[in-house]
Structures are given as C-alpha cells and as structure tokens.
Amino acid sequence: MVKRVSRLFIAILAAAFVLPAAAVIVASLKEGIKPYVDFFVWEPKYLRALAVSMFIAFLSSAGSVAVSVLAAYVFSQIKFRGRGFLFYIYIIVMMMPFQVTLLPQYIISKALGIYDTPAAMIFPAVFSPFAAFLLTQIMKSIPRDSIEAARLDTSSTLKIILRVIVPQMRGGVVCAWVMMFAEQWNMVAEPLVLMESEKNYPLAVLLSKTGPGAFSFAATALFMLLPLGLFLIFESEILEGLEGYRLK
Amino acid sequence: MKKKSDIFLLAFSLAGFTVFYVAPFLRSLGYAFLDNAFTKRFAGLGNFSALFKNEYFLLGMKNTLLFTAVSVPLAMAFSLAVSLLTVSFAGDMPFVKGAFFLPVLLPSATIVTLFSRYASSLPPFLALLIIFIWKYSGLNIILMMTALGSMEKGMLEAAKIDGAGAIRRTFKITVPNILPVLFFTLILSIVNSLKIYRESYLLYGEYPDKSVYMLQNYLNNHFEKLNYQNIATAAVIFAAGLYAVVGILLRAERKRSEEIW
Numbered sequence: 001m002v003k004r005v006s007r008l009f010i011a012i013l014a015a016a017f018v019l020p021a022a023a024v025i026v027a028s029l030k031e032g033i034k035p036y037v038d039f040f041v042w043e044p045k046y047l048r049a050l051a052v053s054m055f056i057a058f059l060s061s062a063g064s065v066a067v068s069v070l071a072a073y074v075f076s077q078i079k080f081r082g083r084g085f086l087f088y089i090y091i092i093v094m095m096m097p098f099q100v101t102l103l104p105q106y107i108i109s110k111a112l113g114i115y116d117t118p119a120a121m122i123f124p125a126v127f128s129p130f131a132a133f134l135l136t137q138i139m140k141s142i143p144r145d146s147i148e149a150a151r152l153d154t155s156s157t158l159k160i161i162l163r164v165i166v167p168q169m170r171g172g173v174v175c176a177w178v179m180m181f182a183e184q185w186n187m188v189a190e191p192l193v194l195m196e197s198e199k200n201y202p203l204a205v206l207l208s209k210t211g212p213g214a215f216s217f218a219a220t221a222l223f224m225l226l227p228l229g230l231f232l233i234f235e236s237e238i239l240e241g242l243e244g245y246r247l248k
Numbered sequence: 249m250k251k252k253s254d255i256f257l258l259a260f261s262l263a264g265f266t267v268f269y270v271a272p273f274l275r276s277l278g279y280a281f282l283d284n285a286f287t288k289r290f291a292g293l294g295n296f297s298a299l300f301k302n303e304y305f306l307l308g309m310k311n312t313l314l315f316t317a318v319s320v321p322l323a324m325a326f327s328l329a330v331s332l333l334t335v336s337f338a339g340d341m342p343f344v345k346g347a348f349f350l351p352v353l354l355p356s357a358t359i360v361t362l363f364s365r366y367a368s369s370l371p372p373f374l375a376l377l378i379i380f381i382w383k384y385s386g387l388n389i390i391l392m393m394t395a396l397g398s399m400e401k402g403m404l405e406a407a408k409i410d411g412a413g414a415i416r417r418t419f420k421i422t423v424p425n426i427l428p429v430l431f432f433t434l435i436l437s438i439v440n441s442l443k444i445y446r447e448s449y450l451l452y453g454e455y456p457d458k459s460v461y462m463l464q465n466y467l468n469n470h471f472e473k474l475n476y477q478n479i480a481t482a483a484v485i486f487a488a489g490l491y492a493v494v495g496i497l498l499r500a501e502r503k504r505s506e507e508i509w
Contacts (some may be wrong), residue, residue: 006337012328014347017382020362021354027365071261073254080255088264088498091435092490093269097442099467100483103476104272111272119458127264130439137432157254182353188446189468207357208450220361227353235346242387243394 021224028217035218045199046206046219053185053202054226056118060125061180065135065173067126073161074134077147087136090129100162102193110195120194121202125184138172138241139165173243174234184226273325279480282397295481305482307458308466315373315444315462319380326381327388327433332418335396345393348386359383360450368479372452372460379447384440395429396422431501436494 028035039046074080075087093101110118142165150164166173188204196199203223209215231238259370283291299305334344352361359379367375407417422429445464448456454463454469463486470478 003339006333007339007341010330010338010341010344014341014344017351017386018347020382021350023362024288024358027362067264069259070257074258078252080252082483084498088494089270090265091289091498092487092494093265093273095435095439095442095490095494096487097445099445099464100486101269102467102471103479103483104269104276106471107276108268108272113333124268127261127268129265129269132261140391140475157257161257164383176447182355186355186357186446188356193471204355204357207355207361216361220355220358224358225482227355228350231346231350231353238349239390241344242286242302242390 021228024217024224025135025221027215028221031146031218035213035215036222038215039219039222046201046203047204049201049206050222051064052118052200053204053223056121056125056187056202057181057226059118060184061177063122063126064128064131064180065177066177068131069130069166069173070154071162072139073157073165075132075136076139076142077144087114088210090132090133094129094133096195098189102189105190106193116195116197116200118195118200121184121187121190125180128180130183131180134179134187135169135172138169138175169241171237171239171243173241174237175241178230178234178238185227270273273483276476276480277484279476280484291477292416295477296485297346298424299478299481299485304461307462308463309459309485311441311459311461312463315376315396315460316438316441318433319377319441319444322377323381323388323437323441324430327385327392328423328430329398330385330389331392332422335393345390348389350386351383352386354383356383356446356450360447372448372457375451376444376448376460380441380444383447384437389434391429391433392426395426399425428501431497435494435497 004209072233075083100106105124106115106119109115112123114120116125146164146168147160151158154160185202186204187202189202191205203219207219207223210219273438280295281293283289283294298313330348334341359382363370363375370378403421403425404417407421412420435501442464445462445468448460448462448465449468451462454465454472456465467479468480470482
C-alpha cells in the first residue's frame with residue numbers, strides 16, 4: 001500500500017517536471033504550423049541566431065570538456081602544494097554569477113580585441129571552472145589501481161587519460177559536455193554585455209525580445225529542441241555519469 | 249609512481265582561467281578604490297561607505313541573501329524528500345530520473361514563455377522560487393538517489409531492531425552517510441540560486457518588483473550606466489561573501505572526509 005501510494009505520488013511529480021516542455025509544444029501548434037513556416041521562411045534573423053547559438057554552444061562546450069578533463073586529472077590524482085587553495089579559487093569563481101564578473105569580462109574582451117564577436121562568449125566558457133569542478137568530483141571515484149596498472153604499459157599520461165580514464169568515465173564526460181552545452185545555449189545577459197551587433201546575438205537573446213503569441217511558442221519549441229534531443233540521445237550516459245559520482 | 253611533471257596538464261585550464269577570470273577581476277578591483285573612472289583619484293574606502301548607504305544596493309543585497317537563504321534549503325529539502333521516498337518506498341521506476349533531470353537542460357526562455365502566459369499573477373518572489381525548484385532540483389535528486397541507493401543497509405536494519413524510529417534513523421544514519429553528496433548538491437544549489445537573475449530578467453526586465461530586485465539587477469543596471477567604481481565595489485563585497493561561505497563549507501566538509509583531500 002505504502003509502495004503503491006508513493007509510486008503514484010512520484011509519478012505525478014515526475015509528470016509535473018515534464019509538463020512545461022510538452023505545454024510549449026502544444027501551445028505552439030494552436031495555429032497550425034504557420035509559426036514554424038514563419039520561423040524557417042520569413043524570419044531569417046531567427047535562423048541566423050539559431051546558427052550563432054549552435055556555433056557558440058558546440059565550440060565552447062567541446063573546448064571546455066577538453067581543457068577540464070586535463071585539469072580534473074591533476075586536481076583529482078596528483079597531490080601538490082596549494083592544490084586545495086587553487087581548487088577553492090575555482091569554486092568561488094564558479095559560484096560568482098555573471099553580473100559579478102561582467103565588468104572584468106567586458107574589460108578582458110576589449111583588451112583582447114574579441115569584444116562583439118562570438119569569441120567573447122566562447123573563451124570564457126572554455127575556461128569556466130564548472131566543468132573542471134564536476135569532472136574532478138567524478139574522477140575522484142576512479143579506482144587508483146586501474147591508473148597504476150596502465151602506467152606499466154605506457155609512460156605517457158596523456159595516453160592514460162585518453163585510453164583508460166576517459167573511457168571509464170565516459171558518462172561523466174558526456175554529462176559535463178551536455179550540461180555545458182545547455183548552459184551556453186541558455187545565455188542571455190552575457191551576449192548583451194559582450195556583443196553590440198545584433199546580427200551576432202544568439203537565439204536566447206532574440207527570444208527574450210519576442211512578444212507573446214504562437215510565433216514565440218514555436219520559436220521556443222525549436223529552441224529547446226537541441227538540448228532536448230541531446231538529453232534523449234545521451235540520457236543513459238548522463239545518468240550514469242552522475243551516478244559515477246559516488247563518494248564514501 | 250605518479251609523475252610530478254603531470255602537473256603541467258593543468259596549465260591550459262589555469263592559464264585561461266587566469267586570463268579570463270582572475271586577472272580581469274583583480275584589474276577591475278582597482279575601480280573599487282578610485283573616485284571615478286575619469287579623474288581616477290584614490291578614494292580609499294569611500295566607495296564602500298557610500299555603497300552601504302545606497303538604498304538600492306542594500307535592497308539588492310537583502311533580496312539576494314533572502315532568496316538564497318529561502319530557495320537553497322527548500323530545494324535541498326524537497327530533493328532529499330523525493331529521493332528518500334523513492335529509494336525507501338517507491339523503488340526503481342523507469343523514466344523518473346530522466347523526467348526530473350529534463351528541466352536542468354531546458355532553456356530559461358521555455359519556462360519564462362509559459363510563466364508569462366499562464367502564471368503572471370503569481371507574486372514575483374514565489375514565481376522565481378517555483379522556477380528555481382522546478383529547474384534545478386533534478387540534479388540534486390539524481391545525485392541523492394544514487395548515494396542513498398548505494399548506502400549499506402546493515403546499519404539501518406540494526407537501528408531498526410534497536411527500536412529507532414524512521415525519522416531518527418533518517419537524521420542519525422542516512423543523512424550523515426550521504427554527507428559528501430549533500431555538500432556537493434549544496435554548492436551546486438547555491439550556484440544555481442544566484443543564476444535566477446536570468447529568469448527574473450526575462451520575466452520582469454531590468455526594473456522588477458521591489459521584492460525581487462537583487463544584487464544582480466543592481467550590478468547590471470550600473471554597468472549600463474558605466475558606474476564602474478560602483479559595480480567593482482559591489483563585486484568585491486559579493487566575492488568576499490562567497491569567499492567566506494565557501495571557506496566555511498569546505499572546512500566543514502574536510503573535517504568529515506579527510507581521506508579525499
């Protein structure tokens with residue numbers, strides 16, 4: 001009895017978590033497929049913004065995972081002086097909302113000459129501490145024996161990371177990549193500060209300026225399609241990656 | 249056995265992290281001690297004392313603190329309750345974990361579009377609270393469920409035989425056992441609660457209701473007015489607050505799990 005009731009309760013709760021995504025799709029179809037035709041045929045600036053979003057999100061999430069896997073290896077496997085303090089700084093910066101780092105980011109993008117280009121979004125994302133933090137936490141749970149054993153075959157640490165560690169924590173790597181992707185896909189304040197040419201704005205920014213109506217629901221539905229697709233394709237990897245995070 | 253030279257693998261991350269975060273942050277700190285961006289005279293702590301008299305800064309700080317203090321414990325309690333219920337009573341159910349995780353990946357624009365259409369009459373603070381719990385609990389729930397699922401059941405059985413009630417068992421045995429995961433989800437929850445500005449901005453624009461005017465609004469609006477010394481000063485205060493909070497959390501966690509670090 002308790003089991004039945006709690007199963008029902010959890011099922012209803014889970015449904016409530018999925019409902020909004022479904023509601024957006026339903027609302028977008030109220031006027032048939034016209035808003036979708038508008039999006040693809042009559043509103044080229046939205047299509048362009050979609051392409052910009054893809055460009056920024058793919059490059060920054062891939063770069064971030066590549067850089068962070070190496071960093072996570074050092075943070076999780078090598079003891080050195082100042083490790084704790086350095087990781088502490090990473091965590092603090094990770095916790096800062098963009099508004100706190102907005103002036104520094106503006107200053108550096110001007111100084112490097114990347115202001116008003118997608119690079120102004122991509123570089124800070126590649127080096128953002130979140131992926132390094134997440135991957136470090138997951139990598140801590142890899143058994144040391146398997147790394148030590150791999151040492152006997154090769155002396156190249158890079159090979160060990162690529163052939164032993166990454167395959168073992170494939171779920172974790174996919175999870176970090178998809179989460180970074182979704183985060184970049186979702187940026188609104190950042191492009192408004194780091195870019196001024198509207199032609200470079202990603203779709204999230206354009207959506208924030210679209211009035212209510214079927215078109216806005218259709219554009220929103222299309223906008224969530226990619227993160228939703230990534231989630232459906234990689235669901236088992238993502239869950240496995242987070243489950244790999246298991247500390248005593 | 250491990251090579252010390254491997255430490256250089258951190259170089260890529262550290263170099264970019266320094267160039268894009270640490271160095272410009274330290275550079276911007278200079279503004280906190282200048283009277284304004286044009287004459288550039290040293291102002292001592294003048295900016296700080298002015299800021300603590302600024303009613304919008306104080307309102308923003310109060311609301312940010314209040315939102316974090318309310319939303320983070322609520323989200324943690326909700327996630328823990330759902331995880332406990334699932335692991336101890338409901339058992340494994342297909343799709344459930346995925347369903348809870350879905351909103352984590354959904355763009356803010358999706359939920360904001362829905363909210364502005366169907367729930368615009370909700371008080372803003374409550375609306376942001378609901379969005380926060382809905383959007384970010386999934387991550388907590390999965391991590392907690394996993395930790396609970398892999399816990400050893402022996403101790404719980406023993407306590408049950410000794411006559412400890414369900415609530416006592418939960419707080420005396422279960423919670424201490426999954427403390428590292430609770431710590432991890434707590435940090436992530438704080439990070440995410442500070443990101444609620446995105447939804448707030450999309451729903452209410454740059455000048456929202458007084459109840460949800462946060463420090464992030466203050467910083468954003470003063471950036472647009474080019475008041476660099478104001479936002480640099482506020483950023484210093486924000487960073488100092490985080491430094492203290494993270495320090496306390498890390499110290500508490502390290503005491504618990506010496507073996508990890």
